[in-house]
Every structure is written in structure tokens, then in C-alpha cells.
Amino acid sequence: MYAIVETGAKQYRVEVGTEFSVEKLQGEVGDTVSLDKVLLIKTEDETLVGTPYLEGAAVKASIVEQGKAPKVIIFKYLAKKDSRKKKGHRQPFTLLRVEAIEQV
Secondary structure, eight states: OEEEEEETTEEEEEETTOEEEEEOOSOOTTOEEEEOOEEEEEOSSOEEEOSSSOTTOEEEEEEEEEEEOOOEEEEEEETTTTEEEEEEEOOEEEEEEEEEEEOO
16 A cells, blocks of 8 residues: 655655655654645555545654755856855755555
8 A cells, every 4th residue: 555645845655664755844753744635545456546635535654853965065157257156055854754544
């Protein structure tokens, strides 16, 4: 059984017990989060597809970690102009572990 959920303007295919990283969500480590934007649920017997979301369906997940991704360096320069800009960025993320997939 798996589900496709949407969070942070991205879609993820999740199963019970899997860990996945999403855009930063509010909460502390150990808190539970309910992802209610479920697009699809696939079981052995049937496939439920939402239009665009399934009503009453949710994915329960617990927060494993709040952190920042590795630094990305942004370096801009203009050739022959002696113009250089160097910036760094670390995107915050939340690591989730799926506890349950609830259907209608």
C-alpha cells in the first residue's frame, strides 16, 4: 500500500515506515503531522484517485529531524568588469517518517 501526497508544492510517493524530506514544517522532533492533501492511494485490490484530493484520506507522519540542507554556493560575475558576488544558501527541511495511511 502506498500513497501520493502533496506538501510544499511537491508530490511524494510514500509507504508506511519510509522516511522522506519535505520543505520545513512547523513542529518539534517527535510531533505528529497529518498530511491531508492525498492525491492517490494504491492498495492490493484498488486504486483511489482524487479530483484533485481524496476527501477523508490522510497520511500520519512523525517528525524525525528539523535541519538544513548542505550549502549551495551562488557565484555571479561579469567577465572583464571586475564584478563578483558570492552568496551561500542552506534550505531548511523537515524529515518525516510515515506512521499510517488512512483511507475514506
